[in-house]
Amino acid sequence: MYVPAHLTGLRSRMKMTMDKASPNGPDAPRRSVADPERSPTDFSLPRVQDAYTLAPVPLCQLDALGRIEELNLAAARLLGDTAERLRGRRFVRYVHPDSRDDWFRRHATRLRLCTGDGGQRPVLMERSLDEDGRSRLVLLDVSALPAWRAEPRPPGAGLSGLAARDSLTGLANRRQFLDTARQTLRIAQRHDLKWGLLRLDLDAFADLNRAIGRAAGDRVLRVLAARLREATRGSDSLGRLEGDEFCVLFSLGREGRPWSRAVNKISRAVSRPLRIGGHQLMLGASMGVSLYPCHGADAEVLLRRAGLAMRHHQQLRRAAYHLYGEEMEGAASPEPPRLRRLRAALLSPMLRFMPQVDIGSGDVPALDVCLKLPDRERPAPAADYVPLAEELGVSAAFGQALAREAVTALAGLREAGCPGVNLSLALPPASLAERGFIGWLRGLLQSRGLAMDELELAFSEQSLLQEALLSAGVLERLSEVGARIAVDDYGTDCGSLAGLRHTALQTVKLSPALVSGVIRTGSERRLLGALLAFVQRYGLQLVAKGVDGPEQAALLSLLGCRRLQGEWLSPALAAPAAVRLIRAGMPALPERLEGV
Template identity: 30%
Template structure:
């Protein structure tokens, strides 16, 4: 309905233009038709303004502003109706008529509406500059209105009431010009389309009013002539502005538009118009002795303006450039990202953001000083410039982190090729004095796909991909996919636990003296619906980072206890087999850990003295008082504590004495090679002797051959675990193996 009304208004304006240019009808017919056409257009923009005011999602300030604008439109509608009756129907030629008072009311109602419209938040200095620029525009407008309208009005000798109304119109127009200048300068170049249409409508209205007043004072105004074309255009722009404002609010009532803060042309254009008028008057009035001075003043002003614009451009360049590398800084990168994401996605065109983080940059700073670090950063900037294309943006956004914005790519693969070229370029050594500094980089690539995302999200995607590249070995690039998103992966992991996608496999640990099974270690696997069976290395570290390891660890403990408790009850002799379960560092620091484990044991019926909890060396190295208290409480329940992968970290022997640890598990890296490498054998034997010295049971992991098992047994290692004895197997297979042993 509204769109049809907008289109109808456009047809009326176009029809009047044809009517005017064709010169149809006499003066009386033209006056009647002109007065009549205004009314339906005024009805449309008034109703559309009321519709904006009644929008449910409109913010309070905008609603107040548009309420004043709607009242101003209503006054204008009443004025057009009144004028149609007085001029077109009653043919009354009276000044001032009732319609003149209503036209006069339009300005004081419109002014507060314009000034209340929301704008960009500015600093105090910016507000002072805007005020000065607005006054420049107002002064220039006053010069023109004084010459064209105000001075002739004062010379006419009107009666007091008529003089107030006659002079009030150009003065009101001058106030409108000031309000428009404030509005446009406050919103800068990124103003909404509706605001620009509204400003255009009012500017056309002021020009029409000035033309009307000038003609009335000199030649006499005739309805249906060219000033009406200006007013009709103004009315139609009001229709478009109100309709557009409604659509902006409906599409996204909370949207904020990016603003460019560059130099505005408005005050300089106003100065140029004022000097043009001054020059015209000098020639018209014969003021040639002053002509040279006027030309000099114009030239001086132009030079000052040019100098100011150059200084502002230089200041802008300094404000958005990184002083060390000469690349864009974070401010400019953010602006370019906002511009990129504000553009509509075009078919066949792609864009990407690359986030680059230097690998091992801090050791260079620490070892060779900040000057060396600066040399590396400058070399990185040179490498970036050598790879990216003209029109792309490279910037340093902080420390050793850089960003590259690629636009108008023919396909997504181009972004990957550029990323790989950057990885290769950044491998080039940097010469610093007598030193050759090696630097590499991890790069995250975020592609802007058909589903447009905002700048912050795009940068987050690139950051996620960059950290994934670092985790994958550094000195490489990684393209963002939803699977890399920590929140998405965390959600997927937690969902997998709830959905029963996790499974527990068991690997027996045997006595190295008689080969009997003494324990089984519970090892979790993820039966992923799309990627198949995943080993712990593909998800445990991430689960540890996000905290999903806590519910996962509880589930593993509960399920393993349930299964092994079933073996104890159904398989003869299996009740002597103990269960070993890994406990993550995040589980260990849980205040309610002991209650959780006690509850799982009660729920599954598993005996506490058959449970072994394995801790990583990270927990053993720096345990706090609460951690030690929890472990001691678990030991008091009868649960054994084991240190897993011993020797791979930075073990502190004093903590082995303080903690209630019963079992030491030698990492597989110390077992490999002991059969034929004397040095490896010496290290492994030292760890075995250490465990014996602390009166711990020692378990060797990763035993692959019979010779390794024999050597470890000769050292005094009591237990072993590895593919030589058993591979990890599902619960059913593990139960069958135990059953076969019991029968054998």
């Protein structure tokens, strides 16, 4: 019988532990009372395999292509078939279509499984990946739990779904799409797999929006997202980049299936007529395609080149789509005015400031830097614009412009009589990894009479582990010059503890998705409490982001998180309004919690 590789390591670790614990040493004989001829600590592979097979919790191992390599009896019962018939099948075929985005974008999540008998089972899944791309799954059937039945949630509304998804369509946002694409391409490189990236932009959508109204326009985007889901495989990744621009990362297998087949299917789905609010509409879209590995080896390059092909298609309209070619580089494809405006806005950033509020005193000890773009209604965290800056090729210049504006704002706070309030800023990791950038930033602060620890630098969980940062020694260098370091949106990637191993870390900002679960179920509340206790053990400052009501604030306070942030407390403010709030404080905050 096949034995999963991790079981042999488990056997070795168990035997080593028991040998050390033996009072007579590792060579002392041990006998079982029930069976004098058999040791109770028999860690032979058959014994460990029996434990795996008969474990009451469903366990499953998948290969790099998502096919079932091994599973135990509990997993076979959960999927409604025999283990022999299940081996070799792709696990995704048992994942309900509404849950497939969750399956491909998370390490731990809630899913709906389609069983062999035609039924459906809600499960909690813990998923881990090894360096060869294999997945190990631990599944828990929760269909019998009242809490699950009483609280149905839309796809992607788990602990990390909100922060990673576009709120209108439910698709991945730009940052999450790129994160997923990077991970997919790393696995593709190891296993010689081929992928394609499609980028599409609806034709004249701004005119359509004005003609039928914004609400109807939003419905068009939701319908388009649903059609893209229908036209793609479960293994494909979908995202909404911004506005009416979408992208699809689609698998071509090891042999490289014809990419045009997948693109034609998407094109037909988009162009089908639809009826919205009494309007009969025909959608058109500009589409560009780039291929891995022949057009690029990383997600950002493929996305940019698919964008070039898309703009080429907008100009020529000789086919339903265009494939990237080197002739499209440079002046061959003029940049649309919208992208020119975006680039200009990133290089002259308009800052807004989201207050962090101490729930006990009502003081504002820090402000998070946000950006307000001229064509956007609401400010967004600076980190949300890092992928866009990378795509537009202005990452380094964006980092410098953002740092200059932030330092100017920080000096303005000091001049306005706010000495204890620091700024928290997310800069592009590529900028920080550039030679000389940290020294330049330190000099910029000193020129305004500011210390390095007055500007906190925030990193996402994933960027803390990026090879560019680690190999360049960025975190160590920042620690040497006295910078404060924060991990931002902690819990978006299921609270990976690896991101907390850096001794330079001072602040942990809990993601809005994690915070939103505090009032949803007792299990999520216990999970958050455990995370808070773990982080507090390190003596780190905790900030809960996305607090949207008094119940959340009260429960977070009881769990030990005193510093909160969210629209319920205060929206992102212009500098003068932020100064007024800092001076006045929020003395009414305790009253807000009365009776909660």
